Amino acid sequence: MGAIVAEESKNSDKMTGGAGREEKILVLVRLRPLNDKEVSKNEVADWECINDSTILYRNSLQERSGLPTVYSFGDCPSKQVYEEGTKEIALSVVSGINSSIFAYGQTSSGKTYTMNAITEYTVADIYDYMQRHEERAFALKFSAMEIYNENVRDLLSSDNTPLRLMDDPETIESSAREFIGKGNSSTLSASVFFIDLAGSERAAQAMSAGTRLKEGCHINRSLLTLGNVIRKLSMALMDFFLPACHSDTPKGRQGHINYRDSKLTRILQPCLGGNARTTIICTLSPARSHVEQSRNTLLFASCAKQVTTNAQVNVVMSDKALVKHLQKELARLESELRSPAPTSSSCNCSVTIRKKDLQLEKMEKEIRELTKQRDLAQSRVEDLLQIIGNDQSSNKQQRHKPHSKWKVPNKWEDEGSISDSSVNGHHRVDGVQDEDGESYIEDPSSRALEHEDYTSEMGDDQCREVRCIEMEGSEASTTFGNGHGSNGRSSHQNGYLYGSLEQRIQEVQRSIDSLVSPQPENPSVWDDSADASSSRSMNFSKVRGSKGSYSNGQSYPSSKEEYSERTPPSDVEMDYSGRPGEFKRFAVLDYGGNSEKLSRNGSQSSVGTEVVDDVRSLSGNNVADEEITSVQTFVAGLKDAKLQYEKQLGDGQGPPELRKSLRDVGLDPMIDGEDSEDTTLDWNLQFEKLQKAIVELWKICNVSLVHRTYFFLLFKGDPTDSIYLEVELRRLTFLKDTLSHVNRSVDGGHALKLISSEKALRKERETLSKLINRRFSSEERKRLYTKWGIKPDSKRRRAQLVSRLWTETEDMDHIVESAAIIAKLVKFSEQGRAFKGMFGLSFSPPILRRRSYGWMNSKTSLV
Numbered sequence: 129m130g131a132i133v134a135e136e137s138k139n140s141d142k143m144t145g146g147a148g149r150e151e152k153i154l155v156l157v158r159l160r161p162l163n164d165k166e167v168s169k170n171e172v173a174d175w176e177c178i179n180d181s182t183i184l185y186r187n188s189l190q191e192r193s194g195l196p197t198v199y200s201f202g203d204c205p206s207k208q209v210y211e212e213g214t215k216e217i218a219l220s221v222v223s224g225i226n227s228s229i230f231a232y233g234q235t236s237s238g239k240t241y242t243m244n245a246i247t248e249y250t251v252a253d254i255y256d257y258m259q260r261h262e263e264r265a266f267a268l269k270f271s272a273m274e275i276y277n278e279n280v281r282d283l284l285s286s287d288n289t290p291l292r293l294m295d296d297p298e299t300i301e302s303s304a305r306e307f308i309g310k311g312n313s314s315t316l317s318a319s320v321f322f323i324d325l326a327g328s329e330r331a332a333q334a335m336s337a338g339t340r341l342k343e344g345c346h347i348n349r350s351l352l353t354l355g356n357v358i359r360k361l362s363m364a365l366m367d368f369f370l371p372a373c374h375s376d377t378p379k380g381r382q383g384h385i386n387y388r389d390s391k392l393t394r395i396l397q398p399c400l401g402g403n404a405r406t407t408i409i410c411t412l413s414p415a416r417s418h419v420e421q422s423r424n425t426l427l428f429a430s431c432a433k434q435v436t437t438n439a440q441v442n443v444v445m446s447d448k449a450l451v452k453h454l455q456k457e458l459a460r461l462e463s464e465l466r467s468p469a470p471t472s473s474s475c476n477c478s479v480t481i482r483k484k485d486l487q488l489e490k491m492e493k494e495i496r497e498l499t500k501q502r503d504l505a506q507s508r509v510e511d512l513l514q515i516i517g518n519d520q521s522s523n524k525q526q527r528h529k530p531h532s533k534w535k536v537p538n539k540w541e542d543e544g545s546i547s548d549s550s551v552n553g554h555h556r557v558d559g560v561q562d563e564d565g566e567s568y569i570e571d572p573s574s575r576a577l578e579h580e581d582y583t584s585e586m587g588d589d590q591c592r593e594v595r596c597i598e599m600e601g602s603e604a605s606t607t608f609g610n611g612h613g614s615n616g617r618s619s620h621q622n623g624y625l626y627g628s629l630e631q632r633i634q635e636v637q638r639s640i641d642s643l644v645s646p647q648p649e650n651p652s653v654w655d656d657s658a659d660a661s662s663s664r665s666m667n668f669s670k671v672r673g674s675k676g677s678y679s680n681g682q683s684y685p686s687s688k689e690e691y692s693e694r695t696p697p698s699d700v701e702m703d704y705s706g707r708p709g710e711f712k713r714f715a716v717l718d719y720g721g722n723s724e725k726l727s728r729n730g731s732q733s734s735v736g737t738e739v740v741d742d743v744r745s746l747s748g749n750n751v752a753d754e755e756i757t758s759v760q761t762f763v764a765g766l767k768d769a770k771l772q773y774e775k776q777l778g779d780g781q782g783p784p785e786l787r788k789s790l791r792d793v794g795l796d797p798m799i800d801g802e803d804s805e806d807t808t809l810d811w812n813l814q815f816e817k818l819q820k821a822i823v824e825l826w827k828i829c830n831v832s833l834v835h836r837t838y839f840f841l842l843f844k845g846d847p848t849d850s851i852y853l854e855v856e857l858r859r860l861t862f863l864k865d866t867l868s869h870v871n872r873s874v875d876g877g878h879a880l881k882l883i884s885s886e887k888a889l890r891k892e893r894e895t896l897s898k899l900i901n902r903r904f905s906s907e908e909r910k911r912l913y914t915k916w917g918i919k920p921d922s923k924r925r926r927a928q929l930v931s932r933l934w935t936e937t938e939d940m941d942h943i944v945e946s947a948a949i950i951a952k953l954v955k956f957s958e959q960g961r962a963f964k965g966m967f968g969l970s971f972s973p974p975i976l977r978r979r980s981y982g983w984m985n986s987k988t989s990l991v
């Protein structure tokens with residue numbers, strides 16, 4: 129029977145140098161045949177190699193049924209054992225890798241027989257290799273030793289002097305240095321061990337007395353330590369195959385491995401768990417009488433083959449070569465870091481770890497960034513919630529005061545607040561009833577539309593949709609008044625309104641014509657004596673103590689169509705010509721499906737663009753004219769704003785904001801229905817204060833000069849103007865508050881909005897300046913320049929003139945003259961005629977019908 133080779137964990141990978149590689153110990157089991165002595169004793173062979181990798185225990189004893197009876201290994205003679213089992217590992221030494229081959233087994237099992245053969249073959253091959261590679265430097269150490277009774281005997285030395293183990297590595301290195309000193313930059317330094325252990329059975333069998341006892345103790349210590357080391361290394365159970373082994377190390381757990389407990393384990397340390405490739409040849413006797421030892425040996429083999437070593441190429445270098453090598457290694461690592469190659473084995477763990485570290489750094493950075501964004505978003509949400517909370521609490525208070533003097537208009541009460549639903553593009557109209565059964569519209573969309581930051585995302589279609597919803601909401605809410613009015617808006621009031629305004633426009637225009645073309649002897653364009661119709665005192669004289677019909681008895685359209693046709697959209701704030709430029713994006717209205725004509729870019733107002741078109745045709749359709757808001761557009765916007773305002777006034781009360789605005793200018797809220805002389809006088813005073821406040825706010829809010837002019841010329845003190853003044857003041861206050869609010873809530877927002885409105889105003893001045901030469905004769909221009917302190921021949925004199933208009937808000941003469949000049953520039957009178965035509969065609973019912981409705985009998989009269 130021959131040797132058994134090729135244990136299943138054999139690792140055939142070649143060691144090519146460089147980084148260390150892990151591999152399991154190669155374990156061979158060699159089963160010798162029955163020897164003569166055993167045959168003479170009629171021993172029976174209970175073990176049989178049934179194939180190249182399996183040993184079968186034939187005599188399966190029942191009492192040992194718990195032990196395995198089949199062991200998988202291989203079989204071959206000594207040469208084959210060497211060639212197929214140990215040669216590769218033994219010859220690793222010529223590559224600078226330590227290697228060791230040792231035999232384990234009971235006495236007379238064939239350890240010496242096997243190791244002698246293996247050593248001979250190995251040494252022969254190594255010398256042969258070195259002879260074939262003379263150019264290479266080797267520093268090899270051959271150690272063939274027998275370890276017995278804690279003594280180590282050098283089997284290769286002629287004098288058989290025991291090896292001095294501690295000197296061994298130094299000896300190898302000193303040999304390597306010798307090579308280097310001879311001009312070699314580097315040399316391989318490795319050792320190969322051939323170890324013949326004492327019989328493993330002696331530890332158990334030598335427990336007699338005297339010398340044998342001492343021997344047994346030493347053997348026991350060496351093998352016991354080896355068993356512990358192997359057990360710990362393999363984390364397997366080894367106790368039972370060494371009967372005298374009593375380890376306190378917990379089973380199955382690798383604790384400290386004490387190689388220093390015996391010379392055997394000290395010598396074998398690199399072979400068992402370190403820098404070496406190792407082969408263990410376990411020898412067996414097939415005799416039945418040795419079955420126990422054979423089993424133990426096989427169990428040892430089974431454990432040992434789990435042990436892993438980590439062999440490395442050992443190179444001794446000169447300093448110069450070392451530096452060169454390290455530089456090369458550094459370059460390689462840097463290259464790997466720059467373009468890490470996919471790792472295919474555990475030796476690239478450092479690269480993998482580095483990659484993970486980089487990923488972690490990136491993720492931490494992302495987390496920090498996200499955290500920052502989250503905190504910022506939270507901060508903004510809190511700000512917005514606070515704003516909404518403030519507005520809601522304010523609105524709540526207002527809703528629960530149905531009998532307050534000024535009824536809270538739902539449309540305006542939420543101005544400046546932000547609706548969540550608007551952000552999502554949803555607009556909800558909820559009818560809410562107060563304690564007295566009055567209906568209010570809870571329409572977040574209207575609130576949202578006031579806030580540019582949120583509504584800027586909305587397109588024109590959405591704006592129209594919002595208005596549609598509001599119309600429906602208006603119908604659904606049945607009435608906004610206090611029950612005095614009918615449920616259905618009277619068309620005659622529209623007619624009345626426009627008729628009145630038309631008449632007043634014509635009045636004003638006549639005075640303007642005289643003002644802006646002043647007689648040299650009468651330069652005071654706003655002299656009351658110049659033209660009765662242009663005089664404020666004239667207008668005041670016409671006051672007949674209006675009842676303020678806009679405050680009471682409001683009626684609303686009986687159908688959606690009527691409302692839609694007759695009433696411009698309710699988002700009057702958006703379409704108001706007095707808005708700063710940044711609100712222009714919402715300036716889209718639909719007068720019966722004619723929206724394309726109505727969305728005119730760059731206009732200060734988009735209301736009533738049909739009228740603008742009429743005016744454009746009258747004025748020759750030049751570019752400058754196109755950029756001027758028509759008075760009809762302006763009036764239409766005013767009308768819308770007023771209607772909305774009236775809608776919410778209902779019982780004659782007004783929004784607290786207005787009351788505040790009025791008080792800010794030193795006025796108490798007006799009381800309708802007081803037809804007395806005192807009231808008229810009070811109103812005159814109030815009007816002047818209101819007008820002054822409005823003029824000031826126009827300047828602060830960068831309101832269009834054309835708007836200022838129209839408003840100033842149209843509303844000059846008639847008590848029926850009060851509603852317009854209220855609307856204007858309320859709106860300007862809102863604009864001012866919005867700007868300051870934006871300033872508080874958004875960094876730079878205030879500046880941006882102001883810049884935006886300033887830019888629009890600047891553009892308007894440019895447009896107006898272009899009209900000076902067309903509207904004024906050479907003589908008129910000369911007089912104007914002189915009057916306004918501008919040299920008639922100076923550069924940009926037109927721009928200088930226009931830039932001075934509406935700047936001295938404290939000087940009413942300045943304001944009056946500014947308004948007169950701009951009125952001339954925008955052809956106020958021609959627009960008035962077009963305005964008249966427009967009413968006939970589009971909006972106003974025939975005069976006869978209007979009269980038939982008896983609206984002329986109203987106590988309210990504007991003219």
Ligand SMILES: Nc1ncnc2c1ncn2[C@@H]1O[C@H](COP(=O)(O)OP(=O)(O)OP(=O)(O)O)[C@@H](O)[C@H]1O
Nearest residue numbers: 160161163234235236237238239240241242326327
């Ligand atoms: N594979 C084999 N084929 C034939 N004979 C063998 C074989 N192995 C060992 N023998 C013979 O078995 C006997 C014992 O062998 P060996 O001396 O090598 O055992 P050992 O394990 O070294 O014993 P010890 O531990 O006492 O030194 C020798 O006579 C040897 O020739």
